[in-house]
Amino acid sequence: MNAHxxxxxxxxxxxxxDVQDNGPFVPGTTEIWPAGAVLDEADRTAIVEAALEMRxxxxxxxxxxxxxxARKMGHRKAHLTNSGSSANLLAMTAFxxxxxxDRRLRPGDEVITVAAGFPTxxxxxxxxxLVPVFVDVELGTYNTTSARVAAAIGPKTRAIMIAHALGNxxxxxxxxxxxxxHDLFLVEDNCDAVGSTYDGKLTGTFGxxxxxxxxxxxxxTMGEGGCVLTSNLALARIMESLRDWGRDCWxxxxxxxxxLKRFKYQMGTLPEGYDHKYIFSHVGYNLKATDIQxxxxxxxLDKLDDFVDARRNNWRRLRDGLEGVPHLVLPKxxxxxxxxxxxxxxxxxxxAPFQRAALVDFLESRKIGTRRLFAxxxxxxxxxxxxxxxxxxxxxxxxxxxxxxxxxxVYPALDDEKIDYVISTVKEFIGANx
Numbered sequence: 001m002n003a004h005x006x007x008x009x010x011x012x013x014x015x016x017x018d019v020q021d022n023g024p025f026v027p028g029t030t031e032i033w034p035a036g037a038v039l040d041e042a043d044r045t046a047i048v049e050a051a052l053e054m055r056x057x058x059x060x061x062x063x064x065x066x067x068x069x070a071r072k073m074g075h076r077k078a079h080l081t082n083s084g085s086s087a088n089l090l091a092m093t094a095f096x097x098x099x100x101x102d103r104r105l106r107p108g109d110e111v112i113t114v115a116a117g118f119p120t121x122x123x124x125x126x127x128x129x130l131v132p133v134f135v136d137v138e139l140g141t142y143n144t145t146s147a148r149v150a151a152a153i154g155p156k157t158r159a160i161m162i163a164h165a166l167g168n169x170x171x172x173x174x175x176x177x178x179x180x181x182h183d184l185f186l187v188e189d190n191c192d193a194v195g196s197t198y199d200g201k202l203t204g205t206f207g208x209x210x211x212x213x214x215x216x217x218x219x220x221t222m223g224e225g226g227c228v229l230t231s232n233l234a235l236a237r238i239m240e241s242l243r244d245w246g247r248d249c250w251x252x253x254x255x256x257x258x259x260l261k262r263f264k265y266q267m268g269t270l271p272e273g274y275d276h277k278y279i280f281s282h283v284g285y286n287l288k289a290t291d292i293q294x295x296x297x298x299x300x301l302d303k304l305d306d307f308v309d310a311r312r313n314n315w316r317r318l319r320d321g322l323e324g325v326p327h328l329v330l331p332k333x334x335x336x337x338x339x340x341x342x343x344x345x346x347x348x349x350x351x352a353p354f355q356r357a358a359l360v361d362f363l364e365s366r367k368i369g370t371r372r373l374f375a376x377x378x379x380x381x382x383x384x385x386x387x388x389x390x391x392x393x394x395x396x397x398x399x400x401x402x403x404x405x406x407x408x409x410v411y412p413a414l415d416d417e418k419i420d421y422v423i424s425t426v427k428e429f430i431g432a433n434x
Contacts, residue, residue: 005052012048016041027366027421034343034369034409035217038307046295055291057253062294066227068301073194073212074205075229077236079243080289080297084191084213084226085120088161090239090287091187091209091228092124095159097238097282105130105185109158110390114144116398118374119383121163121189126387133157133390134379136397139347140332142166142373142405146174152392153182160207163189166373166407167311167342169198169334176206187211191226194219195308195340208232209239214293217411219307219340220300222293238282246284249277308340310412314419315341318410321423325430327352343407345373346426347400354433356404362429368408368422376402 001009023030050061062080070078081087095105105111107129113122115134125132135148142165149160160179162170172188179186186207190196194212196203204210209232212218214225228239241247248267251258259276266272267279315331322330329347333339348356360370377398378384379391408422 005049008052009045009049012045013041016044025415025417025421029367030418032368032409032414032418032422033411034371034407035411036409036413037216037221037223038303038412039221040299040303042299042302043296046299047292050292050295055295057290058288058294059253059291061291061298062289063252065294065297065301068298069212069227070229072301072304073210073229074202075210076231076233078227078229079236079240080294081226081228081243081287082289083224083287084211084215084218085123086243086285086287087191087211087213087226087228088120088187088189089124089127089285090242091211092128092130092159092161093242094209094235094238095185096128097242099234099238099281103183103185105158108156110154110156111159111161112149112152112157113161114163114398115377115379115391115395116142116373116375116401117163117165117378118191119378119381121161122378122384125161130159131156131388131390133392134395135392136395137165137401139329139397139400141168141170141334142331142345142401143168143170143334146171146178148393149175150178153178153184154390157182157184159185159187161187161189163191164193164196164203164339166331166339166345167193167196168331168339169193169196169203169337171334172198172203172206173201179207185209191218192342193340195304197338198334199336204229205231209235214297214300218342219311220297220304222289222297222300225289225293225297241282242284243287244284245286246280246282247277248279248281251277307412311341311410312339314410314412314414315339315344317416317419318344318408318423321420322346322426325427326434327354327430328426341410343371344410345405345407347405350400350404354430356406358433359426359429360406363408363422363425366421366425368425370406370408373401373405373407376405 188207188210190204191213214222
């Protein structure tokens with residue numbers, strides 16, 4: 001490292017420490033966000049170093065992150081994307097590839113998912129001309145069950161795509177078994193659950209493909225960004241092609257002739273010897289991330305275990321502090337799981353003497369940020385009312401979530417003092433309104 005660069009990076013560390021807001025927590029004045037990135041001087045320095053090196057496209061940091069993250073998550077392959085939403089799109093689109101021959105998904109095929117969630121788990125189903133089949137979830141865990149999924153399997157069912165809700169694993173071992181028995185593809189949307197386990201095994205390792213988001217609210221951040229992971233090398237190759245314009249070549253940008261036969265291919269009706277770097281085998285996208293994002297991801301990855309511990313500790317403190325408080329349905333872990341929590345969900349009981357909106361307004365007035373459980377019942381949103389879909393069973397709990405559920409934060413920037421203030425504020429409101 002030259003002296004000038006070393007000086008800039010040293011000054012970057014000092015700058016980070018200078019601009020930190022280390023003021024005391026003032027209840028009712030200091031914002032308590034429900035989610036956010038936790039960034040230190042190593043993160044800021046990594047971004048600056050990547051910028052100094054002018055690594056403005058995907059490059060060595062991207063490849064290093066993909067390798068490290070795949071090992072951390074228990075997979076053979078990881079491919080960075082520009083968002084978690086793009087990761088979900090790649091995952092579902094991969095199943096439509098002609099390379100899968102008779103197993104490929106075709107327009108009109110059905111994919112089982114849940115009604116109460118985030119749109120980007122469902123959108124790729126519709127974007128590929130497939131039909132979402134919606135099932136309900138349980139209050140408390142906010143996940144569906146293997147019994148509900150089994151009841152939804154029909155003659156057109158070809159895949160299952162479900163997210164682990166707020167970091168809480170769904171019954172993924174049982175649902176993976178259902179997928180195997182019925183020859184269905186399974187996508188685990190693990191965007192909220194990095195570090196969660198079910199039966200002692202990491203979520204994201206049960207299905208054919210798993211997806212992750214690196215948006216600032218998530219367990220790790222790159223600002224924007226996401227990732228698809230799999231141990232199926234054929235699916236990995238398909239997703240790489242789809243991510244990289246649909247090209248057939250697997251050389252990295254700036255790399256040539258890795259296969260040693262760049263000008264020896266004949267594909268489609270192209271002339272023999274057409275440059276393999278410009279042969280396209282899928283109708284693809286450009287969904288790559290940049291090396292500046294990956295540089296941040298690498299420093300964030302070093303802190304993942306500590307982030308997960310902090311989320312679990314904050315969730316447990318909230319759960320213990322609110323135990324026995326009337327009129328609230330408190331969250332609970334799915335049996336046999338150890339969640340890496342994304343948020344702490346609260347559902348106001350239907351017979352409560354107050355409405356969810358009143359409690360949320362009170363919390364917000366005290367600078368405690370809240371969020372809805374994403375879209376609630378997606379089938380009630382204008383975007384989906386006229387879209388082809390099928391509903392199996394009632395969506396009673398999804399409707400309750402739409403009306404009565406919200407969540408507060410557990411992310412690592414929250415300390416005991418802030419968590420205790422959230423607890424006392426909830427108790428204050430309920431004590432005054434019971």
